Amino acid sequence: MAKNSLSSKQSSSLGRLYSPLILAGMALAIFALWTGDYTLLSNALAWGLAAMAFDVCMGHAGVFSFGHSAMMAAGAYTAGLMVVHVTPNLEVALVSAMAVGALIGGLMALVTVRRSHLRQALITMGIAELLRVFIVDMSWTGSANGFAARPDSLFAGASGRSAFIYTLIVVGIAAAFLIWLYATSFGRVMHGVRDDSTRMAHLGFQPSLFRSTAFVISGGFTALAGALTVYHTRVVDFGLTNVHVSTQLIIMTVLGGLGYSVYGALSGAIGYVLLEDLFIGRTSQWPLLIAAAYVIIVRARIGGIAPALTRRGHSVWNLVRRRVSTNSPENEKDSTPTERTIP
């Protein structure tokens, strides 16, 4: 983990905690003014938020989710439906999307947190598919076409630029909240549960409680990201329900750095979207190259771009690996037979 220690509540430690975030936000704002492509940057920020939220589950709490497309889609559809049927106010839509996302996260947590990684992956995938089928089935969700929705914010106008600034602020607040969360004792226990849940249980913390809370927070923020896509694209995209969304979140997060504060996921997602836009017109092999880079990063245990750049790659990846190998007898079965030890 990044050394975001809040050992003393001095202003200098707060500065150390948040200065990378503020710098990143300023860099993005300058980049936006320079290129003028606000829709692309808003999209990158929304995916950044989704990847950060996904990372709460996978990188920080150690819950393997393969169904985050459910929350992303639920956020977008809730926001869209609120705007079309209740009130065009964006803030109401965002808050209700978060509530629905947290609800779905809580539901998934209820049935997954006590179970093995394998079952976590498959149950979450099943729930996401159920939601997709439900959305196709219902006529009021626009079936497989999505629908248009034009939210109005209390604070920002309808131009692409104000949408970008608004998204930047919302994502910034979410990132600041998560950085704060990881630095609190709650966050520390969450990391402890990820690294060695048996030990945390013996210390008197209930692992399932911390994992569930992480899942609810993750669900809320993922849905917020889905709702933000509605703000800058003005449509509710049916594509968000696809299982590829979950895969893409995993790829983005792992490319950036799984469980590396918020910066791993954030930089992974933003980098992914921006680089894709930059290269997709020039070479049709770009998605193949990204996939190959991803496989190499996982295979070589580099642990993501962000930690590799800051030379903390191996420590981060070892945390993730230890979680896999030492969790419980069940997870020993999950490892490859050649790695198994004689009991």
Add this chain to the structure above:
Amino acid sequence: MIIDVAIRGLLSGVSLATVALGLSLIFGMMRTINFAHGAFFMLGAFFYVELTNRGVAAPLVILGSALAAGVIAGIAYRLVLKGMGFLEQALLTIGLSAMLTEAVRNVWDNKPQPARVPDYLKGVVTFGDNVVSKYSLFAVGIGLTITIALWVAIDHTSLGMQIRAATENGITTRTLGVNTDRLLTFTYAIGAALAAVGGVLQAPLVQVDADMGSTILITSFIVVIVGGMGSILGAIIASLGLAQLNGFMAAYAPSYSAYSLYVVLIGFLLLRPGGLIGKWYLGEEDG
């Protein structure tokens, strides 16, 4: 009506069984969570299109596709997946799946491919009132042969016993003189080849495009979970049963049919994680 639905269910059940048995080998027995299985299925369908357009005979198409997919999978397993933990294998197969999909998009045009049926397999066969196309009978014949052959091979031969031993306790098996690395690579290749054969057989019946793998991937996982991890017979029974369930739901309760498979999946994972004939209980985490 009932017989018609049952026949259709049997046809789709047998073709599902071919793909799902491959996953049963890789995921059920080797316990490698293989998210690339749908990609190998898709690869098989593209091989079918390419080879059929070049006028290769159907049996050679099946053999060639299986061999090509098996070699690709074997190399991928050796280079990438071998010796990795569960979570890493999950992440890596997601990456492999993306790589294969994008490679296919690059080699063939990124649009649906027309899959032609060879002339000698065109036409229909009638049983009383029920009409079945010749091609689907051919596909079922091949699928049944493979399914039964695999069941016999895994459960009743020496090689099958070695595979079962290597997946259950690798170290002991190695101590007894079996090259488990080679054996597991071989098993992964066979599993992927089965997925490719499934893709070959399905190609003329569905739309062939680069995204066709994701549905069958999820369905195959459902089959392996319902049949029970590591049980070949369970996977065969589950494929046939789930295909019938799907067919009858579509015929008699169409508004709920799309949900049925996922409800079955979640229900089994929560209530009966060992599946129908599971040898391994999937276990609980602490908490």
